[in-house]
Amino acid sequence: MTTYLPKEVRDGLLAAQKTAFRKRNRLRVVIGVEAYPIRRLWDHGFAVEREGVPQLRGLVDVYDGGRHLWQCLIVAAAEDGDEMQYEFKRQTVALDAAPIDFARDENAPAGLLARE
Template structure:
């Protein structure tokens, strides 16, 4: 059975839920030099607070604290329960190091140790 609540009570419950999500999340989206706190994250997208979320579309960067996780192409899907939902068109994990332009041998040395010759 589904309970039907008055609009003002439902709005208050939605606001409390969004506030709780905002306080517990470390994820951030950076778009056009502006940072937005992610309320929820799932494999195919994320949500932002509908009150403060702009109509983002295109390239954004997803961070967990200071760690850069993904470069994403996104599109806004819908607004639901005080949240603006976004889907990933593409989410590319950010590499920790630059890509190599050669094949590294499995038995390659980790470094070069030299011995100083006596003088």
């Protein structure tokens, strides 16, 4: 039995894999107003598609769908096949509220109602 596939079939399979990946992947890196999908994510970095993505560097934001995960300072690490790998120099968790500098009373009201 042969394992050879014609070039057209291989290209079609690769295109189908890329399309399926884009549909199910929600992770993306945002720099300025541009967003690029993240192919792989690990503890100390991530990888994006090399083609169509400019050389990234500096301060970026990482999102999972609409949720802001981290603000990161990144450097290019290596090219591996058709992807570019980046490493985090700094990775700060994004908070959805400003930190408070006082102790909250556990019985404090959640809000005030106006009297009329």
